[in-house]
Amino acid sequence: MLAEQMKCAFCNGKGKDPFELLSPLSKCQVCNGSGKVTVEKPNKECSFCHGTGIHRDQRLTCIVCGGKGVVCTKGLSKTCPDCNGTGVPPGDYLPCTTCDGIGLV
Ligand SMILES: [Zn+2]
Ligand SMILES: [Zn+2]
Numbered sequence: 001m002l003a004e005q006m007k008c009a010f011c012n013g014k015g016k017d018p019f020e021l022l023s024p025l026s027k028c029q030v031c032n033g034s035g036k037v038t039v040e041k042p043n044k045e046c047s048f049c050h051g052t053g054i055h056r057d058q059r060l061t062c063i064v065c066g067g068k069g070v071v072c073t074k075g076l077s078k079t080c081p082d083c084n085g086t087g088v089p090p091g092d093y094l095p096c097t098t099c100d101g102i103g104l105v
């Protein structure tokens with residue numbers, strides 16, 4: 001399997017919960033405290049969270065990339081016609097249901 005290790009976007013590689021929701025010492029739930037995540041190739045920056053791993057309006061992990069900030073684009077090649085590759089249809093704020101917020105189909 002082709003995969004690469006990347007810095008965890010949600011905690012910015014620090015391994016700690018960026019919002020300290022449970023406690024200042026709580027581990028980042030995305031990388032489990034390692035500061036790194038493994039993502040299958042090929043991949044691209046998550047359009048929905050713009051690579052931050054953080055949900056747009058809430059202090060939660062991005063529902064499209066799960067907080068990694070990148071999404072696997074295996075088998076996807078065309079720009080999604082419904083959201084124009086942005087991951088969110090015009091006028092909407094939820095991930096595009098056609099591409100699951102990835103922006104490619
Ligand atoms: Zn993390
Ligand atoms: Zn995301």
Ligand SMILES: [Zn+2]
Pocket residue numbers: 080081082083084085087088096097098099100101102103104
């Ligand atoms: Zn779409």
